[in-house]
Amino acid sequence: MDQQTKNVMLFAIIFSVLAAGVILAFLFRNTLFSSESDVPQAESTLSENYATSSSETASSTNPAAPASNTVSTEPITTTPPAESSGGFFTSLLKSFFQPTIRVPSISVATQNKGGSATGGSSAAGGKSSQPYVSTSTPPAPNTEPTAEEQQTAYLKMLEGIYGETKATDAQLKVIQLTLISSPLRGKLWISGVVRSTDANKEYITIATSKDLQKETTITGMTVKSVESGQVAQIGEGVNTFISNSANTPSEIKIYPNQKVLVTTGRSPLGYSFRLNKCTGYFSQFQTFAPALPQICPRLKNEAQPQAPNRLPDACLDYIDSFATCKIITELPKTVTDKLNSEEEYRCLTFIQKNTGYQNCTDLHKYDSDFYGTEWRTYLNHSNPIWKKSRETIWLLDQSGRFISQYSY
Template sequence: MANFIKIIFFLIIVGGIGIYFLSQSPKIFQGSPQEKVSAPSQTFVSPAPTSYTSPSLSPAPQAISDYLIPSGFSRGQLSPYFEKINISASYAYSHFNPSEIKLSSNLSDNEKVNITGWQIKTNNGEIIIPQAINVYEPSGLFPQQDIVLSGNNYVNIYLSVNPINKNFRLNNCIGYLQNDYVFSPSLPQNCPTPSRSEISYLSGQCQSYILSLWGCKVPDKDSDSFYVSIGGSSEEEVECRAFLDTIDQNGCFRKHRFDSDFLSNEWRLWIREHILDSQHDRVLLFDKQGLLVDEYTY
């Protein structure tokens, strides 16, 4: 009986000890290597948006050296096109060689710059660069459009009268207009001449006459002695006269419109505003946002 009581007493003690350890287990095992530790919270920061810069907007004004910034202007007033388009000017007294403002481009191969709407300011006034005709067609169906410069394109702005009231880009056939209108300065006389193989079927006299029409000259159908002399009905005369009738701006345009070198790098604009000083002036070029593109003084 005594042994039975000892066993019961022993079990009560063991059970009490077990209950005590179970109640204290969170504290005892806290920090144990087996304890699962929560990862520290993290804040997600979205990446900055990618910046895309148009090739035509380089270099950034920040890359311009201080000494290149014109007097009276700050870096923040410089156009992204600063040093991309250059301006120069020359004053003239002659009607045949009028005062001129020239814009020349300094662009890389893939760059294009729309300059229509840009402003030119001098001490005497200001002008806005207008639209012009990119491909001048003799038919008269030539829409005016914004002037977009690329590569080594350049613009000559003449401060004088335009005889046809249209600004345009030069091409290899535009010189024929000089036969009917007086442009100042004169249009280039570099119209394509017929090749020998092209006229070889014509009489020798007809070929000689055609080759004598250098530049952009056209036959004078009213007073030219040779043209009048071939008024007969012989096959030779008819063929010669038919070919001579193609020597003009229309014929040139039909033959050469799609030549790879048909369009010139030069644009010509006429603006009847005398804004240049006859002695000294400061000429400023601004983009559409009113930011400075270039300065020229003389």
């Protein structure tokens, strides 16, 4: 037998086997897929069984208790029961072609008389409670970031960009658009920084615009160094300082076109305070940075005694040239040489009653121009907190929202 004949016979055998397989599959087709009708019946039976168990539990334990357990999301794989007829080949082919039915599994727990779900038997009377079925699903967790989380993220982005010396205008613009800004942004800002190795001479200047709302509270605002991470809060202050007395600080409120100096160190007066036309007297015996304005009322403009108690000419000449914001304990010899003891006493008494911070305040506190347009606030740090160079300082409101930044 030649090779060609062998090939023909082999092909015929293979074809016969395949044909027999197709015929067998066709013959058993109806039997195989008729079992699909059993699946809904199986599902229905499963539901009825669980429903029956649930109703039994409700009636035997707590009828009014709602089902509060959740449904497990793990799938149960179930296959309808195999037909008893068909023989070995039918069972084999059905196991190959039969689709798998996936039914959600149900978490079953028992309920005690108090309504709490447990995994064991009921303790009441030593009887086991029947399982019940819950179809409630747990709420999806909220993944939206809060406003505080967004603000923190934006500040981190801003910190990264301001820390870059090569940040582009486009980068800064994006951050300014997305950063949660304070309503005060553009109405007050850091206008300058004076750096010093002495904390009492280091200060920030905060300026305000004419559009700022009257009595805007700055107590609770914070200043922060981006580079070092130092953070300090602006505290309370005294609107009208009283000498030789305990003062009661309160919230600092500012007005349009005012400025606030935030000094790193401590106040020579022990308080943050607002300038007025008499505060220049403090400079005679204490040091302020920057120096306090010397705008005290002129002594010669104070009301003087009239005749017959008019002051002598030598005293009046001295008063006309008397320096502003200054107190004395005695008259200079050039004046006393021209006065007798009674005239000297009256001259010195008049000067001392009309000079000095507290006397000045008592005389002028109701003047329309008594209060100045500047606050001196103090952070009470012992050491400087701002870098000498390559520093960025933020001003944040009481809610941590961005107001202003200053870089140098």
